[in-house]
Amino acid sequence: MCTKQQSSKYRELALVTELRPERKQMEKKVMILMGMWAMLLVLLMMSNAMSVHGISCTEAVAAMNPCLPFLIGAQASPVAPCCLAVQNVNQEASTKEIRRELCDCFKKAGPALGVKPDKAKQLPDLCHVQVPVPIDPTIDCSKVTEDIAW
16 A cells, blocks of 8 residues: 555656656757757758858858757747847848849748748748848749849
């Protein structure tokens, strides 16, 4: 026969055991996401480290890191640091060449990170940042012109 103290400890152990699979699953997702992020950064650094006198692809992707939970669907809305990143990257994209480079960069990085296109399309409006270039995986980046900002 168990004492009340032993019974209480068994209940606590049972509760911890029930929560452990969820925690392990969450930890696994975080580790996979971090691994994907690291691989993408390495690939981008190797393929596109230099920019055209401005922000590089690697810098832009790293700057947008606060947006990743929203972009993959893990958060319902973007957080303030994400919106600040959107604003900063938009400001850094000051020439046609940089805008084209970032367009190509984000088209490659998005799918590699599991970005949902509909979430990416919502980001400028939710952050109240005017981005006249459509956020769309089908956009032809070579047609980005000087009179629009990324």
